[in-house]
Amino acid sequence: MKIYRAALLTLLFCSLLAVPALAVRIEISAPGEQTIPLAIVPLLPMGTAKAGIAEEFQQVLENDLTFSGLFDLVDPESFLADAKKLTLHSTQVDFGQWRMLGADALIKGGYRLEGEKLIVELRLYDVVSRRLLTGRRYFGKLRDVRRIAHSFADQVLLSLTGELGPFNSRIAYISKRTGYKELYLMDVDGHNPVRLTDHRSIVLNPDFSPTRKELIFTSYKKGNPDLYRKEIYTGRESRLSLKPGLNIGGRYSPDGREIALTLSKDKNSEIYLIGTDGTIHKRLTNHYSIDVDPSWSPDGQQIAFVSDRRGNPNIFIVDINTLAVKRLTYAGKYNATPAWNPKGGRIAFARLKDRQFNIFSIRPDGSDERQLTFGPGSKEHPRWSPDGRFLVYSLDENNEKSIWMMRADGTGARRISAPGSSDSHPAWSGRW
């Protein structure tokens, strides 16, 4: 009996001692900060050091990641002792130091030179959970430092967003630096420009094949504006469509099997579908007005184009199967050059307003129209990056044409083409 009493008393005592936990409900409806604090440690040599490698790598990587808009870079001046250690394993990193600096993510790496061969080891760590997010070992040559940095920037975006970045892709554009409008190719940050054509005529409207390393473009080389195809690495070139009249604005379908373009073989410009061999598959529009500038929807079922069938040039969408046409834009007197986001969400286009073009974007259902660019100069020919995060466009200001890049929301605009080269009509490649 005494035992029971003692047990009962003990239970009663314990229940009195036990602190009842108060339950509280909280709703947090937005993050406190919308950038990730990232520390990028300069590359460390894993053998003999070579001047310039670490600096160039750092500059390219920082440039790409800053442009992504995701990160808030930690000042390298504040780095502590761990920044001087080549720690390529999460157990070796002193994460406490990086937490002290407020970093949530950390990039560390090293390089080794074996003759002409360059080996770069890179790691992305989550400082808070103290784990490795992604690690890569790149093999290349000394001239590949920039490419390696772009590739790793893409991997960082993949790791933190689930979508690969577009930095290791290319941009084709038209430049008049030789006196003629020729086709060029450059890196996403404007480096390594290469001339692809020598037509000594007028080259226009380039577009990349989504499946192969080749481009289509319009050229007046033979007098008529014909559609050409060019393989980038072999340099092989052929005329794809040489119908009488216009053969302009060629755009590959998302699967790369067809090309939408404007033909005026019947004296009026209409949108057609042709095969990669140049044969006409289908006529998509049939109206006495001018129909130009086709742009494919990501599912390949619709095409946005420009038509003046209601008086002023506006954006319309045609269904490839039913040929039903619906109007997309109503505002503005001149809407042109539509570009459908490869992720489907929006269509970018240029609108003439106050005697200059600006880039706008709109949902495919016609809602939520937004102006993305402001300020002086005409901004035209918007084209999306393959991940749909960024836009490239040409700016015509003070009689100088240049190529610019910005985020999909219009922020972070930066010039990528060299000054004084008169560049326009950019087109962003797919994954390279």
Add this chain to the structure above:
Amino acid sequence: MESSRKQRWRQLQSAVDPGLRWMLLVSLLLHLLLPILYQTLWFPTKERVRPTVYRVNLVNKPVKNPQAGRPEAVLTKKKKSPPKVKLKSKPPKPLPPKPKPPKAKPKAKPVPVKAKSRPAPKPVIKSKPVVKPKPAVSEAQETALQRRLQQLRDKQRQEQAEKARQAKLDMLRAAVAAESRQVESPVRNAPVGSVTGKGDQVGVDERDYVREFITQQWRLSRYQLNTRNLEAEVVLVYSTSGKLLHYRFERKSGNEVFDSSLLRAILKSKDLGQPLQQQTEFDVTFNLKDMLDKP
């Protein structure tokens, strides 16, 4: 003359095609029809896009010792302190001095007052007849003395009026200061400040503090996500010392980027940096309802 005019008019009427009137009438009707048609479904108008609403949190700044109730609640308590009682006692005073303004009037009546005020100093002059033996000089002296006396009186009156004005101003200032301290919430009984708090600082209660603290630790870029329809529920148990005892995901969003950002926020919120009144279980719902739009 008239007949020739009529003839001409008739000739003109006969020359005009009778169908022209009908044409003009039809044309007018068609022109009227246009604005009516414009309002129909054939000419759809685009709906205006509502501007984005931005919310700035300026109120819920956490403090270590949050007060209870609304700000005025604390002020009424402070009224008990001796220095503020002085301020409180002053405001009623301004009411009686209101009639004082007439005192200031002498300023505006310097000349007419001279005649009335002279009788008072006269007795002083009367005592001066001792100097009478020198009448020629005394008259001039007397007038000078009178002037001087008058100047002194005027100066005195001005000083008094200035003092009265200053006193009135001070009272008014005190009244305004006391009134401004009596902060009134635009909504009566509005739950501003901490309801459960027992401190003396203007701030928020534990729940709001923890909410703000975790929010500050949560970092997620809008460029990381393609959708905003994400929500997760996490239970966080904090000890009385403000340390995270344990946590569990009651419901995940299914988006790896979103969920891992929450995990980072939780790990960074291991220590709240201030004690709680008791061990508390926070059922936290994370979503992106107020995150800025991504175009």
